[in-house]
Amino acid sequence: MAKVSFREDRCKGCGLCVEVCPKKIVELKKNLLNAKGYHPAGVTDMDKCIGCAFCATICPDCVIKVEK
Amino acid sequence: MSIVFDRPHALVDKPLHYCPGCTHGIIHRLVAEVIDELGIEGKTVGVSPVGCTYNNYEYFNCDMVQAAHGRAPAVATGIRRSLPDNVVFTYQGDGDLAAIGTAEIVHAATRGERITTIFVNNAIYGMTSGQMAPTTLVGQVSTTTPFGRKPELHGYPVKVCELLSTLEGAVYIERVAVNNVQNIKKAKAAIKKAFELQLAGKGFTLVEVLSTCPTNWGMNPVKSIKWLEENMMPHYKLGVYKDISAE
Amino acid sequence: MSEKLLMKGNEVIAEAALRAGCRHYFGYPITPQTEVAHYMAKKMEQIGGVFVQAESEVAAINMVYGAASTGKRVMTSSSSPGISLKQEGISYSACAELPMVIVDVVRCGPGLGGILPAQCDYFQIVKGGGHGDYNLVVFAPSSIQELYELVVHAFNVADQYRNPVVILGDGYLGQMMEAVEFKDEEVINKVEKPWATVGTNMEREHNVITSIYIEADVLEAHNNKLQAKYRAIEANETMVEEFNCEGADVIVTAYGTVARIVKNVIKDAAKEGIKVGLIRPITLWPFPKASFEKYAETPKGFLCVEMSAGQMVEDVRLAINGKNSVDFHGRTGGNVPSQKDIMAIVREIAARK
Numbered sequence: 001m002a003k004v005s006f007r008e009d010r011c012k013g014c015g016l017c018v019e020v021c022p023k024k025i026v027e028l029k030k031n032l033l034n035a036k037g038y039h040p041a042g043v044t045d046m047d048k049c050i051g052c053a054f055c056a057t058i059c060p061d062c063v064i065k066v067e068k
Numbered sequence: 069m070s071i072v073f074d075r076p077h078a079l080v081d082k083p084l085h086y087c088p089g090c091t092h093g094i095i096h097r098l099v100a101e102v103i104d105e106l107g108i109e110g111k112t113v114g115v116s117p118v119g120c121t122y123n124n125y126e127y128f129n130c131d132m133v134q135a136a137h138g139r140a141p142a143v144a145t146g147i148r149r150s151l152p153d154n155v156v157f158t159y160q161g162d163g164d165l166a167a168i169g170t171a172e173i174v175h176a177a178t179r180g181e182r183i184t185t186i187f188v189n190n191a192i193y194g195m196t197s198g199q200m201a202p203t204t205l206v207g208q209v210s211t212t213t214p215f216g217r218k219p220e221l222h223g224y225p226v227k228v229c230e231l232l233s234t235l236e237g238a239v240y241i242e243r244v245a246v247n248n249v250q251n252i253k254k255a256k257a258a259i260k261k262a263f264e265l266q267l268a269g270k271g272f273t274l275v276e277v278l279s280t281c282p283t284n285w286g287m288n289p290v291k292s293i294k295w296l297e298e299n300m301m302p303h304y305k306l307g308v309y310k311d312i313s314a315e
Numbered sequence: 316m317s318e319k320l321l322m323k324g325n326e327v328i329a330e331a332a333l334r335a336g337c338r339h340y341f342g343y344p345i346t347p348q349t350e351v352a353h354y355m356a357k358k359m360e361q362i363g364g365v366f367v368q369a370e371s372e373v374a375a376i377n378m379v380y381g382a383a384s385t386g387k388r389v390m391t392s393s394s395s396p397g398i399s400l401k402q403e404g405i406s407y408s409a410c411a412e413l414p415m416v417i418v419d420v421v422r423c424g425p426g427l428g429g430i431l432p433a434q435c436d437y438f439q440i441v442k443g444g445g446h447g448d449y450n451l452v453v454f455a456p457s458s459i460q461e462l463y464e465l466v467v468h469a470f471n472v473a474d475q476y477r478n479p480v481v482i483l484g485d486g487y488l489g490q491m492m493e494a495v496e497f498k499d500e501e502v503i504n505k506v507e508k509p510w511a512t513v514g515t516n517m518e519r520e521h522n523v524i525t526s527i528y529i530e531a532d533v534l535e536a537h538n539n540k541l542q543a544k545y546r547a548i549e550a551n552e553t554m555v556e557e558f559n560c561e562g563a564d565v566i567v568t569a570y571g572t573v574a575r576i577v578k579n580v581i582k583d584a585a586k587e588g589i590k591v592g593l594i595r596p597i598t599l600w601p602f603p604k605a606s607f608e609k610y611a612e613t614p615k616g617f618l619c620v621e622m623s624a625g626q627m628v629e630d631v632r633l634a635i636n637g638k639n640s641v642d643f644h645g646r647t648g649g650n651v652p653s654q655k656d657i658m659a660i661v662r663e664i665a666a667r668k
Contacts (some may be wrong), residue, residue: 109515110514110515110518112514113384113385113513115381115516122527123522123525123527124523128521130515131512131513131514131522132512132522133381133384133523133524133525134411134525134526134527135380135381136407139373142373142378142380142381143377143380143381143384144370144376144381145374145381145383146378146379146381146384146385146389147382147384147385147512148377149365149367150341150381150385150387151514154513171370171373171374172370172374175369175370175374241434269440280547286539297511
């Protein structure tokens with residue numbers, strides 16, 4: 001099992017993480033706006049996360065921490 | 069569970085001011101990760117350019133010096149010659165390095181100055197809102213090539229790696245990209261090798277990183293990466309252009 | 316006992332810098348000062364110092380910027396056109412408060428001008444040739460001995476105030492040979508430089524050398540800090556020679572090489588019963604206003620003599636503030652004001668009611 005945590009206040013809603021997640025479990029939270037006015041990214045189904053850290057690797061803002 | 073991925077220590081824990089999806093952020097992190105892994109933060113001095121990353125001295129935890137536009141390689145030379153045992157790097161954009169700073173980068177390289185240059189090529193002037201850069205592609209629209217870059221008016225784009233690889237003082241020149249996870253890992257390996265060769269006292273090392281500029285290209289971050297892959301990568305071929313460590 | 320040598324000015328500049336502990340020099344060839352680089356190239360290699368011939372004066376001043384950031388004593392030298400190229404770097408250095416010594420051996424201008432001596436860069440150096448509100452401490456030696464002493468002094472002043480300092484000479488000073496007596500030991504004022512970017516060694520927050528402050532209030536506060544420093548320099552570092560001014564009929568003011576000519580005029584005038592005084596600014600900035608204020612009403616008139624079309628004369632007029640007349644005599648193109656021409660004007664002023 002792996003765990004991914006997002007510093008939602010740092011996210012700029014660029015969407016790059018959404019593209020690269022091999023499990024397609026990362027998405028921008030349409031129902032949430034962070035202080036900067038962006039829809040922050042988040043994981044929909046943590047159980048499917050394999051901890052590959054693709055999302056964190058392509059994130060330009062160090063929003064994502066990955067544990068495994 | 070243990071942490072598999074987190075912010076490197078050499079990268080200051082504060083928000084970056086870069087536009088959403090701008091891949092400068094990735095490149096900053098790669099440099100910081102390499103500094104952590106080589107354990108050199110305490111003896112590294114970085115030089116910031118003029119451009120979008122003019123204040124990246126706020127984002128690196130090592131000592132930093134901000135340089136006039138194009139002069140980072142000269143400032144770095146002054147630092148290098150003063151601190152023989154330190155690690156010195158410059159972080160520069162395409163306007164800084166390949167336009168106003170061409171003489172400085174050429175001569176730092178041909179002097180074999182023991183510094184590492186991270187050269188970010190996003191084919192546009194970002195900070196000043198979208199003007200043509202030396203690396204702007206033929207046909208590419210910018211605020212100073214409003215009808216597309218035309219060689220007969222605006223000249224041809226500069227291939228920096230090819231240019232600098234002819235200089236003997238340059239010991240390692242590679243062009244990489246950060247458009248996908250695999251290339252990001254290769255980019256990091258190249259940056260690490262550049263710093264390692266500097267540590268080994270070999271000579272001038274430079275890594276050119278193809279990067280996006282969603283705001284001034286007028287595309288969203290995901291489309292920007294696609295545009296980079298379809299337009300920049302064919303023109304700016306990835307690969308190693310100089311590597312004396314192989315000899 | 317110190318040693319007395321016959322030496323060329325440009326070489327004295329380099330020797331003085333080495334004696335002041337300078338081990339880093341970055342330069343570029345330009346007549347009439349390139350012997351400074353020759354001397355540094357040889358000596359630095361012999362003593363394990365750093366000499367770099369840069370690709371341009373622009374690169375050279377930025378290499379100096381880098382070295383100064385690490386706290387090293389560092390120098391560059393050039394002449395007029397080269398100094399124009401360095402102006403951006405000088406403005407950055409003033410803002411970033413980087414100590415350095417910049418030698419300007421002035422040649423006639425404007426443009427490529429000529430290679431003969433002149434004083435036509437007073438405005439560029441004293442009024443700040445770069446952008447922004449800043450000041451450089453500017454020393455104007457008029458002999459090889461004084462050149463040596465002021466170069467050593469310049470390094471101490473630069474470190475003490477964290478400010479670029481200029482030695483403003485001219486082609487004569489650089490090219491002529493004179494006797495110079497070097498001390499056995501130089502006075503080197505060591506200062507701590509906790510701000511230097513030498514690597515954190517993981518023991519402190521990082522240091523940043525920068526000259527950009529995006530927020531207006533922050534940059535204004537920085538400007539106010541610089542201005543306060545300049546007031547302190549004005550109060551403590553002004554240097555001037557007042558010669559024969561008490562009760563003088565005419566007071567001539569000149570600096571550098573021209574002041575030597577005026578001293579001969581003083582002897583000639585004395586034979587004709589005309590008492591001529593000399594006010595010789597040694598620091599062009601801070602400008603010795605007090606000397607002019609002190610003698611403002613003493614003579615029948617002031618005469619400012621320069622190898623230019625008239626630049627320092629403006630500061631003289633400002634200092635005298637209308638209390639007396641200030642005539643000007645100057646030569647350009649590399650020509651030198653002659654004793655005869657100066658004497659003629661002195662006679663005319665002395666004859667005024």
